[in-house]
Structure formats: structure tokens, C-alpha cells
Amino acid sequence: MQTNLASWARDTDLGQEADAILRRCVHCGFCTATCPTYQVLGDERDSPRGRIYLIKQVLEGAQPTQATQSHLDRCLTCRNCESTCPSGVEYGHLIDLGRKAVDERVTRAWPDRLRRWLLRKGMNSRLFAPAMRLAQSVRPVLPRALKPKVPAWRAPGLLPDTTRHARQVLMPLGCVQPSMMPAIDAATLRVLDAVGIGVRQVPGAGCCGAVNFHLDAQDDALAQMRANIDVWWPMLQDGRVQAIVMNASGCGAMVKDYAHHLRHDPQYAAKAAQVVERVKDVAELLAPHAAELAAKLGPAPAAAFHPPCTLQHWQGLRPLSERLLADLGFVLQPFAEAHLCCGSAGAYSVLNPAIAQSLRDRKVAAMAGAQAQVILSSNVGCIGHLQGGTDTPVRHWVEVVDERLRAGGAQPPVAA
Numbered sequence: 001m002q003t004n005l006a007s008w009a010r011d012t013d014l015g016q017e018a019d020a021i022l023r024r025c026v027h028c029g030f031c032t033a034t035c036p037t038y039q040v041l042g043d044e045r046d047s048p049r050g051r052i053y054l055i056k057q058v059l060e061g062a063q064p065t066q067a068t069q070s071h072l073d074r075c076l077t078c079r080n081c082e083s084t085c086p087s088g089v090e091y092g093h094l095i096d097l098g099r100k101a102v103d104e105r106v107t108r109a110w111p112d113r114l115r116r117w118l119l120r121k122g123m124n125s126r127l128f129a130p131a132m133r134l135a136q137s138v139r140p141v142l143p144r145a146l147k148p149k150v151p152a153w154r155a156p157g158l159l160p161d162t163t164r165h166a167r168q169v170l171m172p173l174g175c176v177q178p179s180m181m182p183a184i185d186a187a188t189l190r191v192l193d194a195v196g197i198g199v200r201q202v203p204g205a206g207c208c209g210a211v212n213f214h215l216d217a218q219d220d221a222l223a224q225m226r227a228n229i230d231v232w233w234p235m236l237q238d239g240r241v242q243a244i245v246m247n248a249s250g251c252g253a254m255v256k257d258y259a260h261h262l263r264h265d266p267q268y269a270a271k272a273a274q275v276v277e278r279v280k281d282v283a284e285l286l287a288p289h290a291a292e293l294a295a296k297l298g299p300a301p302a303a304a305f306h307p308p309c310t311l312q313h314w315q316g317l318r319p320l321s322e323r324l325l326a327d328l329g330f331v332l333q334p335f336a337e338a339h340l341c342c343g344s345a346g347a348y349s350v351l352n353p354a355i356a357q358s359l360r361d362r363k364v365a366a367m368a369g370a371q372a373q374v375i376l377s378s379n380v381g382c383i384g385h386l387q388g389g390t391d392t393p394v395r396h397w398v399e400v401v402d403e404r405l406r407a408g409g410a411q412p413p414v415a416a
Contacts, residue, residue, distance in 0.1 A: 001025040001052075006061035013264060014097050018059055021094045024087045025052055031081035031091070036341045037074050040358050045071045048081040048091050055098035064102045066109070072099050074355065076348055077214065078309035078341040092314070093260065096218075103216050116215045119347045123211050129179035148388025149350075154399075156186035162198035169285065170232060170241040171199050174206040177248050177380040184380065187402035188247045188282055194296060194405055195289035200241055204231040210254040213261075214346055222265075225258050229271050236278055244275070247282045247398060249317075249379040250346065253310035255279050281311070282398055283321045283378070290327035298407025300329040301400070304372035306363070306386060308379035309341050321378065321397075328401060333370035337363070344385035356385070364389040374400060 001022050009015030031048035032038050038047035045054060051072055058064045072095065079092045108116075122128060135142065136153040162168075169192070171185065178185055189199045205228045213221035235241045246252030256279050262272040286293065305322060312318035325332060343349060343359030364386065367375060375390070376397040377383050387394040 001027065001056065003056060003060065005059050008061075009059045009101070014101060015059060018055065018094060018097045018101075021090050021097075022052065022056055022059075024089045025049075026087050028086065030084050030086060031089075034080045034084045034339065036076055036078060036080065036343070036359050037355060039340075040355055041074075043071075046074050048075075048089075051075060051095065051098065052089075052091070055094060055101070058098065058101055058105070064106050066106055069102050069106045069108070072102055074352060076309070076341050076343070076345040078345065079313035080309060080339060080341065083313050083339070096213075099216075100218060108216075115351065116347075119350060120212055120215045120217055120220075123176055123347075124207050128176060132176075132179045149384070151180055151384045151387065154181065154183040156182040157190075159186055159189055160193045162189065162193045165193070165196050165198035167196060168198045168200055168241045169243045169245045169280075170235055171201050171245050171247070172205050172208070172228070172232075172251070173201050173203060174228070175208065175248055175251050175380070177251075180384065181380055181396070183399055184247055184396045187396070187399040188245070190402050191293070191398055191405060192245070192282070192285065195286065195293055197285060199245065200235070202231065202235065208251045208254045209261075210250060210346060213254070222261060225262060225272070226265075226268055228255075229258070229268060229275055232275060233271060236275065243278050243280045243285065245280055245282055245285055247378070247396065248381075249281065249308045249311035249315065250381055252279060252281050253314035256315060281315065281317055281321075281378075283317060283324050287320055287324050287327075290324055293401070293405075294328050296408050297329060297401065297404040298409075300331065300404060301373040302333060302371070303330050303374050303376050303397075303400070304333045304335055304367045304370040305330075305338075305397070306342060306367070306375055306377040306382060306394075307338060308377060308382045309345075311378055312339065325376070325397060329404075330376075330397075333372045335370045336366045338366075342382050342386055344379075344381040346381055349381075349385055357389075360385055360389045367392075376400060 003019050003022050005015050005019055029049055035047045044050040054068050054071060075095050077092060081091050135150045139150050142150060192199055206224055209221035209224040256276050258272040259276045262268045307318040341359055342363045343356035349356035375392055375394040378397060383394050383396060
């Protein structure tokens with residue numbers, strides 16, 4: 001794509017990086033076939049190709065409007081288009097640059113600013129955990145519109161003391177997941193323990209930065225990334241842990257992008273690159289131990305696997321995850337459109353509820369044909385969002401493996 005950047009963008013890092021991405025686009029339109037928002041809305045401006053044109057126009061000097069901003073906002077950042085782009089356009093990075101450029105030039109309406117501020121501050125607050133626990137305790141009487149946003153409480157159970165293992169990994173605590181679905185972290189710890197991997201959880205780190213980054217506070221997100229690196233760095237350097245395990249694919253995808261986001265920071269660029277090399281999805285850690293783990297498991301339920309966009313399109317881990325589940329005895333029931341986004345996308349389902357619900361209902365309808373006893377996934381947002389549209393249990397796959405481990409006769413853990 002030929003470009004002619006405006007003077008304000010030509011000599012900036014933002015402009016040069018966006019220009020390099022724009023020049024790879026050949027207008028083919030393959031991306032429109034796999035774009036969830038385009039399939040729902042049918043508006044070219046709500047497709048990757050349309051948004052690329054909008055970003056190009058802004059960088060070439062056109063004055064963006066609130067309509068421009070809305071079209072960029074409606075992108076789920078699922079990166080499905082990257083999986084089908086024959087030219088290797090890094091659309092995910094381009095939409096981040098485009099949003100930043102537009103947000104600097106367009107003032108949001110105050111209700112939108114307020115919603116985004118409340119989401120950012122609420123999800124990053126220390127009060128989030130007690131507020132969520134209170135909501136879960138009264139979940140049966142919550143309004144119908146609010147109930148799907150509050151997952152049912154599942155007790156984490158007892159945890160084993162895993163300090164005896166020679167191999168140790170670090171599991172971050174800063175996500176909303178421990179507050180919303182603490183059973184996932186507990187199950188991860190027990191399953192890793194079963195194959196001789198110990199888990200350390202250290203306080204001090206916070207959110208991975210995804211919430212702030214995608215809600216108009218990129219500088220705040222970068223500050224969170226630096227703070228997390230400061231907490232993790234000593235343990236990685238002195239050998240106390242060999243890896244950072246991620247069991248929420250959304251968080252894993254963001255942390256694996258730390259090197260990109262901090263590439264211009266002279267104090268953190270090198271550290272971020274080394275941190276990224278040590279980040280592993282829980283499936284990556286367990287895959288080499290699949291045979292050992294499978295021998296300890298009880299029967300597997302009939303399951304459908306929903307691969308989150310952050311797992312399959314951002315990290316490219318769908319094949320590995322599905323192979324691991326098969327090696328662990330799951331017979332995964334196929335369903336149509338497994339590549340499409342479910343509509344969760346972090347805070348997206350709150351800001352764009354109609355689109356999010358349409359995509360969720362479409363996904364749930366596709367999975368209904370699989371006649372699965374349980375729907376497996378690997379991201380807290382997707383799990384909660386999908387559960388709001390189906391009576392079939394939606395679980396993190398590591399939770400179901402943990403249950404099968406106990407059904408297979410594994411010794412019950414003692415409190416750590």
C-alpha cells in the first residue's frame with residue numbers, strides 16, 4: 001500500500017512503524033472473511049481492511065472523528081485476520097498505533113470516558129476481589145443482565161506444598177482471575193505438582209497491563225509492565241524459577257508482547273526480551289509430560305475445546321493445546337467456526353454488549369452440535385462470557401484435568 005505520511009507523523013516512531021505495516025497490505029480482502037465484526041455488522045469500515053484505510057487516512061493528515069474512533073474501538077483485536085493475511089500484515093500492532101493516534105486527536109464523549117475509567121480503575125483495584133466475592137455470594141438474586149458477568153464461585157481446594165520440587169516456575173497473581181475463578185490457579189498448581197513442577201506465587205506484581213492498554217491508558221499499561229518485570233526479574237536471574245507459567249491466554253499473550261511494547265525503553269527493552277523468552281502457557285509446560293500425566297488420570301468427559309483468540313491467533317498455540325488434550329485422553333468434539341472470536345475480548349463485552357452477545361450466541365450455537373458434556377477453554381474472559389449463553393459447563397481445561405487426576409486415584413493434597 002502506497003503511503004504519504006503527514007509531517008507530524010513522518011519522523012515519529014509511531015508513524016514510521018505504522019508506515020512499515022501499512023506498506024505490506026495489498027488490499028486483497030482475505031481478512032474480511034475471518035473478521036468477526038465485519039461478519040456481524042457488514043460495514044467495510046468495521047473490517048481490518050477498512051480500519052487500515054481509516055488509520056492510513058489519519059496518518060496522512062485527515063482529521064479523525066468520533067465515527068473513526070468508534071470503528072477502531074469495535075475491533076476485538078482477535079488477530080484472526082493475521083492468521084489469514086497472505087502478506088504478513090501485523091494488524092494487531094497497527095490497530096494499537098491507530099487507536100493511540102486517534103485518541104490523541106478525538107475527545108471521547110463523557111459517558112464513554114466514564115465507563116472506560118470505571119472499568120480500568122475497578123479491575124485494577126484492590127477492592128475488586130472483595131467486591132467480586134460479595135457479588136458471587138448473592139449471585140442467585142442478581143439482575144439478569146448482571147448475572148453473566150459474575151461467575152459462580154468454585155472453591156479452590158487444598159494446595160500441596162510444591163517447594164520440594166527441583167524445578168520451579170513462577171505464577172503471577174495480579175490478574176482478575178484469582179478473584180473471579182480461583183479454582184483455575186489451584187488446579188494449575190496441583191496438575192503441575194503431579195509432574196514434578198513446583199509453583200511459586202509472589203506478591204508485588206499487578207495486572208499484566210492489558211486492561212489499561214486497551215482502554216486508552218497505554219502509558220499506565222507500560223508502567224504496569226515495568227513494575228511486573230521488576231518483581232519477576234530477581235527470581236529469574238538467580239535461578240529460583242525457570243519459567244513464568246500463564247494459565248490465562250489473554251494475560252500470556254500480553255506478557256509475550258512485553259518486548260514489543262517496551263522496545264523503545266533503554267532500561268527495560270533487554271529485560272523485557274529475556275522475560276518473554278521465559279513465559280510459557282501451562283500447555284507448553286505440560287506437553288512434554290503428557291504420557292506421564294495421562295497415566296494418572298481418570299475417564300475423560302466428551303468435550304468441545306474453544307481456543308481463545310489470544311491462544312490461537314496471538315500465540316499460535318491451538319495445535320499444541322489440542323494435541324495435549326488428545327494425549328490426555330480427551331476426545332474433542334469438532335464444531336464449526338472454531339477460529340472465530342466468542343466476543344469476550346476483555347472489557348469489550350461490557351463496552352459493546354450487542355456485538356459481543358451476537359458472537360457469543362453464534363459460538364454457542366455452533367458448539368451445541370458437538371453434544372459435549374463440557375466446554376473447555378483457556379482464558380478466564382472467554383469462560384465467563386460463554387457460560388452466560390449456555391447450560392453446558394464451561395471450564396478451564398486444567399480444572400477438568402485436575403478433577404480427572406483425583407478420580408484416577410491421586411493422593412489428596414495437604415494444605416501448603
